[in-house]
Amino acid sequence: MPSKVYxxxxxxxxxxxxxxxxxxxxxxxxxxxxxxxGGSTAIKIHFGEKxxxxxxxxxxARRFVDAVKALGAKPFLTDCNTLYVGTRAEAVSHLITAxxxxxxxxxxxxxxxxxxxxxxxxxxxxxxxxxxxxxAHIGAEIVEADNLVSLAHFKGHxxxxxxxxxxxxxxxxxxxxxxxxxxxxxxxxxVAKQCIACGDCILRCPVGAIKLxxxxxxxxxxxxxxxPALKALKDKSKCIGCGDCILVCRxxxxxxxxxxxxxxxxxxxxxxxxxxxxxxxxxxLFFNFLTNISPACDCYPFQDAPIVADLGVxxxxxxxxxxxxxxxxxxxxxxxxxxxxxHAHAPGGDKFRxxxxxxDWTYQLAxxxxxxLGSREYELVRV
Numbered sequence: 463m464p465s466k467v468y469x470x471x472x473x474x475x476x477x478x479x480x481x482x483x484x485x486x487x488x489x490x491x492x493x494x495x496x497x498x499x500g501g502s503t504a505i506k507i508h509f510g511e512k513x514x515x516x517x518x519x520x521x522x523a524r525r526f527v528d529a530v531k532a533l534g535a536k537p538f539l540t541d542c543n544t545l546y547v548g549t550r551a552e553a554v555s556h557l558i559t560a561x562x563x564x565x566x567x568x569x570x571x572x573x574x575x576x577x578x579x580x581x582x583x584x585x586x587x588x589x590x591x592x593x594x595x596x597x598a599h600i601g602a603e604i605v606e607a608d609n610l611v612s613l614a615h616f617k618g619h620x621x622x623x624x625x626x627x628x629x630x631x632x633x634x635x636x637x638x639x640x641x642x643x644x645x646x647x648x649x650x651x652x653v654a655k656q657c658i659a660c661g662d663c664i665l666r667c668p669v670g671a672i673k674l675x676x677x678x679x680x681x682x683x684x685x686x687x688x689x690p691a692l693k694a695l696k697d698k699s700k701c702i703g704c705g706d707c708i709l710v711c712r713x714x715x716x717x718x719x720x721x722x723x724x725x726x727x728x729x730x731x732x733x734x735x736x737x738x739x740x741x742x743x744x745x746x747l748f749f750n751f752l753t754n755i756s757p758a759c760d761c762y763p764f765q766d767a768p769i770v771a772d773l774g775v776x777x778x779x780x781x782x783x784x785x786x787x788x789x790x791x792x793x794x795x796x797x798x799x800x801x802x803x804x805h806a807h808a809p810g811g812d813k814f815r816x817x818x819x820x821x822d823w824t825y826q827l828a829x830x831x832x833x834x835l836g837s838r839e840y841e842l843v844r845v
Contacts (some may be wrong), residue, residue, distance in 0.1 A: 471773065484522065506607070513764050526613060552581050553580045588605065592733040600737055624823050645727065651716070658686055666707055671701045717725065745778075770801075774791075789827075793806075793813055
């Protein structure tokens with residue numbers, strides 16, 4: 463039986479605002495029947511990297527806080543620390559960034575709690591019955607919460623094709639150890655003939671796994687090399703697979719084995735989502751915001767132009783169905799000629815494969831369905 467996915471577009475008038483539609487979406491999931499009254503409620507959200515503005519607006523997050531409070535439950539907004547070097551790598555900087563991005567108590571009406579503690583070590587090993595992933599390391603504060611509400615900003619993603627509910631929970635709620643586990647097979651290689659020895663990857667690497675070395679006689683430097691006699695070299699024994707060097711390299715000189723590494727990454731991400739929901743399968747609600755649909759993650763300190771116009775908000779009790787419906791809605795929309803899309807502008811074109819042609823985003827959904835996380839079949843109900 464198809465799962466229900468509720469959709470509200472952004473049309474509004476004096477009698478029915480976006481806030482009213484969000485309230486209707488929340489009530490469509492019957493939160494009073496799902497969430498434990500009086501229970502602590504983790505509202506998992508991405509606070510946005512400093513400099514990024516594509517994340518969900520704090521004033522809209524408050525609608526969910528107020529709805530949880532109305533049930534007598536105790537909400538807190540949460541996310542876990544990052545692997546990469548940025549403004550959310552440890553809790554102090556993470557909370558400062560969140561506050562500067564507008565997630566102050568006076569705006570959202572709930573405290574902010576970093577799910578894996580001060581330095582990412584507050585973690586719980588959740589046992590799983592998933593092949594290849596016997597346990598998952600999840601932020602302790604999220605595990606200990608009685609209820610869970612996922613607020614995901616739907617957008618493109620460099621390794622998963624897109625980021626929605628599954629990425630918000632599977633990657634976002636993982637502790638530092640869990641993030642490392644998911645990325646551990648993503649070990650990029652540096653293509654010497656494309657490396658200009660700019661040093662950006664060295665500055666970005668959180669573990670100092672990259673250095674500049676002399677080029678061999680058979681390794682000519684590309685045109686425009688900053689240091690023609692040098693190239694970047696990675697120490698595989700130090701690499702933690704965070705993939706940050708891939709994102710920062712402007713020459714595409716750092717590459718991974720897409721056919722072998724990305725499917726495993728997606729499998730682990732889906733398995734971790736199952737771990738996050740373990741024990742809370744019947745006490746969780748999922749929402750995707752199809753607004754500011756940028757081509758890359760909110761972990762960047764900037765955001766590129768949206769690939770399609772703002773579409774609306776979707777809600778479901780099924781984490782797989784909501785992501786499938788969100789991807790379909792984006793692909794059915796007219797692509798923006800002012801964005802990074804190259805070919806798939808027409809309605810029906812695969813926007814995510816256009817941006818990341820080597821990433822099959824459908825794989826994460828197929829595998830999530832395979833391990834019993836949810837169903838890709840859905841009925842779209844307009845609110």
